[in-house]
Amino acid sequence: MRTAGPLLLAFLALAGPAGPARAWPMSGLASVRDVLPAEGLVGGSVAEVRSQAALDAHYYLADESVLELDGRAEAVFARYRSGGAEALVLALAYPDEGTAKRVQGRFGRDFFSRAFDPERDRFVEEIESGDFAGLARAGTVLVVVLEAPSRRGCEDLLRRLEERARAYGSRDAAPPDEM
Numbered sequence: 001m002r003t004a005g006p007l008l009l010a011f012l013a014l015a016g017p018a019g020p021a022r023a024w025p026m027s028g029l030a031s032v033r034d035v036l037p038a039e040g041l042v043g044g045s046v047a048e049v050r051s052q053a054a055l056d057a058h059y060y061l062a063d064e065s066v067l068e069l070d071g072r073a074e075a076v077f078a079r080y081r082s083g084g085a086e087a088l089v090l091a092l093a094y095p096d097e098g099t100a101k102r103v104q105g106r107f108g109r110d111f112f113s114r115a116f117d118p119e120r121d122r123f124v125e126e127i128e129s130g131d132f133a134g135l136a137r138a139g140t141v142l143v144v145v146l147e148a149p150s151r152r153g154c155e156d157l158l159r160r161l162e163e164r165a166r167a168y169g170s171r172d173a174a175p176p177d178e179m
Contacts, residue, residue, distance in 0.1 A: 067107055
């Protein structure tokens with residue numbers, strides 16, 4: 001029987017009991033990055049964000065962490081080509097569905113107009129800049145289109161993100177095919 005070498009043991013000790021890769025409970029994700037569809041993705045634009053400061057470097061939302069980026073959530077920011085312009089996307093995976101729902105409500109009330117309903121899993125509206133924004137929740141995964149140049153582009157991108165998030169909702173689900 002072979003035993004692990006000292007370098008492997010040191011790596012495992014640093015990685016912690018869960019090892020270097022972990023699937024988020026209830027989502028089956030190896031990484032929230034897997035929610036991002038490849039079609040339209042701007043190469044090199046995907047950035048992991050683990051704190052409010054890291055997100056603020058890409059997109060300023062608020063002085064406080066309305067998204068609860070406190071080390072327990074996994075999040076990525078990305079840019080997409082949409083109708084000759086760019087759309088900005090944020091995908092987040094939380095450790096449990098209750099946290100995802102709480103963040104959805106808090107963020108939605110802060111970011112959107114009074115028309116936002118925290119009981120709906122999906123919401124899209126025109127924002128003050130004239131762009132469109134949308135939010136959808138699938139279990140422990142929250143996907144947000146922060147800015148898109150058109151309602152149609154926002155709806156389409158949000159739908160593709162949401163489908164991928166739902167497809168990963170089961171631990172047994174395989175990644176959906178690209179559209």
